Amino acid sequence: MKPIKNFEELKEHLAKSENRLRLAVANALDEHTLEAVVQGINTGFISATLTGNREAIKKLLGENAQNPHIHFVEVGEPKMAAEEAVRLVKSGECDILMKGLVNTDVILRAILDKEKGLHSNGNVITYVSCFDIEKYHKMLFFSDPAVIPDPNKEQRIAMIKYGIETAKKFGVEKPKVALIHATEVPNPKIYYMQDYQYIMELYRSGEFGDAVLDGPVDIFVAVDKERGAIKKIPSPILGDADVLIFPDFDSANVFYKTVQTFGQAELAGLLYGADVPVVLTSRSDSTLAKFYSICMAAVLA
Amino acid sequence: MKPIKNFEELKEHLAKSENRLRLAVANALDEHTLEAVVQGINTGFISATLTGNREAIKKLLGENAQNPHIHFVEVGEPKMAAEEAVRLVKSGECDILMKGLVNTDVILRAILDKEKGLHSNGNVITYVSCFDIEKYHKMLFFSDPAVIPDPNKEQRIAMIKYGIETAKKFGVEKPKVALIHATEVPNPKIYYMQDYQYIMELYRSGEFGDAVLDGPVDIFVAVDKERGAIKKIPSPILGDADVLIFPDFDSANVFYKTVQTFGQAELAGLLYGADVPVVLTSRSDSTLAKFYSICMAAVLA
Numbered sequence: 112m113k114p115i116k117n118f119e120e121l122k123e124h125l126a127k128s129e130n131r132l133r134l135a136v137a138n139a140l141d142e143h144t145l146e147a148v149v150q151g152i153n154t155g156f157i158s159a160t161l162t163g164n165r166e167a168i169k170k171l172l173g174e175n176a177q178n179p180h181i182h183f184v185e186v187g188e189p190k191m192a193a194e195e196a197v198r199l200v201k202s203g204e205c206d207i208l209m210k211g212l213v214n215t216d217v218i219l220r221a222i223l224d225k226e227k228g229l230h231s232n233g234n235v236i237t238y239v240s241c242f243d244i245e246k247y248h249k250m251l252f253f254s255d256p257a258v259i260p261d262p263n264k265e266q267r268i269a270m271i272k273y274g275i276e277t278a279k280k281f282g283v284e285k286p287k288v289a290l291i292h293a294t295e296v297p298n299p300k301i302y303y304m305q306d307y308q309y310i311m312e313l314y315r316s317g318e319f320g321d322a323v324l325d326g327p328v329d330i331f332v333a334v335d336k337e338r339g340a341i342k343k344i345p346s347p348i349l350g351d352a353d354v355l356i357f358p359d360f361d362s363a364n365v366f367y368k369t370v371q372t373f374g375q376a377e378l379a380g381l382l383y384g385a386d387v388p389v390v391l392t393s394r395s396d397s398t399l400a401k402f403y404s405i406c407m408a409a410v411l412a
Numbered sequence: 413m414k415p416i417k418n419f420e421e422l423k424e425h426l427a428k429s430e431n432r433l434r435l436a437v438a439n440a441l442d443e444h445t446l447e448a449v450v451q452g453i454n455t456g457f458i459s460a461t462l463t464g465n466r467e468a469i470k471k472l473l474g475e476n477a478q479n480p481h482i483h484f485v486e487v488g489e490p491k492m493a494a495e496e497a498v499r500l501v502k503s504g505e506c507d508i509l510m511k512g513l514v515n516t517d518v519i520l521r522a523i524l525d526k527e528k529g530l531h532s533n534g535n536v537i538t539y540v541s542c543f544d545i546e547k548y549h550k551m552l553f554f555s556d557p558a559v560i561p562d563p564n565k566e567q568r569i570a571m572i573k574y575g576i577e578t579a580k581k582f583g584v585e586k587p588k589v590a591l592i593h594a595t596e597v598p599n600p601k602i603y604y605m606q607d608y609q610y611i612m613e614l615y616r617s618g619e620f621g622d623a624v625l626d627g628p629v630d631i632f633v634a635v636d637k638e639r640g641a642i643k644k645i646p647s648p649i650l651g652d653a654d655v656l657i658f659p660d661f662d663s664a665n666v667f668y669k670t671v672q673t674f675g676q677a678e679l680a681g682l683l684y685g686a687d688v689p690v691v692l693t694s695r696s697d698s699t700l701a702k703f704y705s706i707c708m709a710a711v712l713a
Binding site for chain 1: 545547548557558561592593594595599601602630631632635636639642643658659660661662663665666667669670671672673674675676677695696
């Protein structure tokens, strides 16, 4: 498979799908969410089951309410709509879960419910974002801007594995993973440096399979070939990272928002660690970001 | 004074200076440093005393070695050149200090020397950067991407005061200062949230004078009016921050490098807390960044 280098290529890749993945949307009463779902249906790679107040959703959908790939499940309130969407996935009736007009904590509780939820394997729950940046030559995956404030060693390892898995699904044969820090100096006073060193040992022992890891490295060495080269650090990544692992969600969040504000980029993102990929975009995300997140979920599913 | 909104205006402002500030350059054996110094001299607001191997420096300067505003002090090795530059400032012979081809720790040691150094007041030593970003409507100051890995409360307060002082010198009457975090929710589990709350109390008690503080806020609320507004957070800053205070140097460093890599920006920066402003740019900074840093120092001096 040729690597998918931007969202346009991702869309083209999915447009060739032979089957439609079945998307369950929790309380689909949100205009941008519905627009993104319709775009996915029209591109030809999903069908959707929308939970929530059927009449209200139909009104928002307008003539798209007649689309044969859209199904409805009438549920009164957001919490029950979230639980119903989770049930649709758990029962095998749907393949991907997406948040509509529900608070994040409500849908997370439904996902994490021991009996009825979607967390059977107990995997680390975290978030992987994906940027298609005008000034970067390929997709850039990074973690975690949203869910884990201060990851521990196991959570960092899980983020790395999710990142590698995702890059491979996008056709990257040997993903390059950068463990981000302010400098290349492994200052032992920095609390997470032990984690980084442990992870690099794991890497050398083969734990991460066919991938390249390096860290600590800074943003320049990770994604800026020219500025990174000035430092003369012999990194196998030098300006060509596929995956960035940030030390905490503050630095990841700053990256996430700074690229959007001062760069030129489209984005997608998914919650990882549940039994299926979960599209958990926020209100401030555009219709396009929601659509690309559905695309990302479809590649992962 | 009309606010200085970008580096072009800063240069124009300084070109009108009636006096030249006297710059001491520690071991001036660096081509980009010398180019920046010559640019400052030609713009008309500085003269320079260059310490280090005179003949080697003259060779790098070429015909500029004859410039009447350039003086030389012959010193053999980098450490002594740094100490001599510090001495020139301490004795009152120079007004601003600049690092040439010296390791940062060497010049820092000279600055911090109890007897011969430039740290008589014991102020917090930290770094304030300044961005002129194509997609932002004014100068943006932020701290600290380089010096303090994990600031304590007193250091955060010092950063804020330096940021406000700097913005005022640039003509901003009432600087807006954003205390950055991943969200607007003051999660008590985040270790620095107590500092933020204490700082907001100080602010309400008038500690920071004529300035506006808000925090925790995220990058969108701080500098992105459109995306910040979607959150419906009633912030007095909303997309109009002059100063960003980051929780730690990882997040500040990510901001610093991400804007350069994926945005379109010019930058400057200074070490604060010594008796005079110190231009402490790094090898990877361009001649222009070094020149703008001299400009920033001249406004502060």
